[in-house]
Amino acid sequence: MTTGPVDDLARMAALLGLRVPPQDLEREAPQIRALLIDQDTLSALPIDDLAPALTPWLPYDRPSAGE
Amino acid sequence: MSALAHASAAELASRIRSREVSSVEIVEDLLARLDRCRNLNAFITVTADVARAQARDADREIAAGRYRGPLHGIPVTLKDLIDTRGIRTTCGSRILAEHVPSQDATVTVRLREAGAVLVGKAALHEFAYGVTTNNPHFGATRNPWDTERIPGGSSGGSGAAVAAGLGPVSLGTDTGGSIRIPGALCGVVGLKPAFGRVSRHGVFPLSWSLDHVGPLTRTVEDAALVLQAIAGPDARDPATLGHALPDFMDALRRPVAGLRVGVASDAYHREMTEDLHTTFQEALRVLGTLGIHLEDVAPPRSAETAIAQTTIIMSEAASVHERWLRERPEDYGPEVRARLRRGQFFTATQYLRAQKVRTLLAHEVGDLLRPYAALVLPTTPCVAPLITQDTVVIGDHTSDARSVLTRMTRFANFTGLPAITVPCGFGAGDMPVGLQIVGRSMDEATVLAIARAYEQATPWHARRPPEPAGASAVR
DSSP states (O other): OOOOOHHHHHHHHHTTTTTOOHHHHHHHHHHHHHHHHHHHHHHTTTTTTTTOOOOOOOOOOOOTTOO | BBSSSTOOHHHHHHHTOOOOOOHHHHHHHHHHHHHHHHGOOOOEEEEEHHHHHHHHHHHHHHHTTOOTTTTOOOOEEETTOBBBTTBBBTTSSSSTTOOSSSOOOOOHHHHHHHHHHEEOOOOOOOOGGGGSSSEETTOOOOBBTTBBBBBOSSSHHHHHHHHHHTTSSEEEEESSTTTTHHHHHHHHHHEEEOOTOOOTTTBOOOOOTTTTEEEEEESSHHHHHHHHHHHHHTSSSSTTTTEEEOHHHHTTTEEEEOOOEEOOSSSHHHHOOHHHHHHHHHHHHHHHHTTOEEEEEOOOTTHHHHHHHHHHHHHHHHHHHHHHHOOGGGGHHHHHHHHHHHHTTTHHHHHHHHHHHHHHHHHHHHHOOOOOSEEEEEEESSSOOOOOEEEEETTTTTEEHHHHHHHTHHHHHHHOEEEEEEEEEGGGGGEEEEEEESSSSOOHHHHHHHHHHHHHHHHHHGGOOOTTTTOOOOO
16 A cells, blocks of 8 residues: 555556546545554554464355346 | 234244244235335335245145245345345445346355245345445435434345334345344344354355354344254355354253353443443343353454454455446445545555454454353444434544444454344434344354343343334234
């Protein structure tokens, strides 16, 4: 996740192939920034030696749009 | 004659089996009532023709001596993200508004094999991604206790339907509290089984590693009855493999006196409105009279759990919707579109870090619960907000309604522990309040036993919301 201002988010969105109107990106920037700050909290936890708790599950075959 | 509309599935089953009433009569009564309760907007699709045909089949089988069990001839509804062959399954979305699955979900098949009758597809928050059921495409679903308030979500149509007497059973899904929140806000029972207990094959995902399927009902007995029918291994959902299937009906009769139960009492879980606090304390007093030994405990890392779970839900949901979000973002409502977009900015490393936190929490919560049969806490920290209300005030904090409503429920998804909400009184605005009981790993049996004992000691499950204009509960 980017730490930069709205321009950085716009560049990242473009790289990801997202069509995000600039005004939407501007509106979302504070929430995305808050999520990033929260991530720092998780980094401080004693999890270095743990494996992620992924679960075995065959994904649902998503229906096609308009099917 | 007693009311059909608010009878439990078990009561209806007894009357069907004794031929006092037929499935067709129950279904016709329900369809007529449903027509009078349209203002609740609890359903996206009413399957009247299917219901009538299935009810006739049920009556014929029962008359021929082929009684399948306590769900035979009982009307059920399904949250509209559970696949039903030949019946549209919209996920509360514009994108799938015309989607007609070619196969049933595993839970749909299991209910049909038990003889249940499908009456409708219940409303939900768009793609189950939210807790209000204010749906931008199908309209807001309303709480039967006060139609200006939300029913909760995302299984809001299921909660509203069961509370309003529109079928004794509805299946919902729960990723951060979406069965238990509408259960609590609508004054009904909502059971999130343990992760792996119920197959999610054919259920549209919100977050693969956090999704659960379970029942909303009027009584704990009905929740056990439905769980018995839908639980068990399914090769198409490997998370369900390798677990023995207990007798949940037998669990209802287990004694609870002498059990040690933890009360979530850390600062995080004490944050609730005053009316909730009063109601919860009274619920604890009742549990004490049942001989349950209550001890304060502090669930670990509640704030970090919220962050990690948010990271996982947002990342997985963004992945589920990646293509549609790229190709047709305008077809999402603004709230869900914004949430999905945020999820696309997480890195794989951040997602995996959140899953490692989950491992940490699983160990720590396992240690916490080892001496206890279960943990109790309120299901939500406040009663149902108004439909127009975006924020909730608790003490001197004003918070986003969504994060407040999932505050007490999300950790059971994160850890995969079974959890139930049962009605435990009424708070501000005479709105229902839920008591949440969280069990140890794969131990729905103890959760059901405590919930049933509490329910039998209190009158709350018997209270009903106001009748809609023109509706009559007695026939």
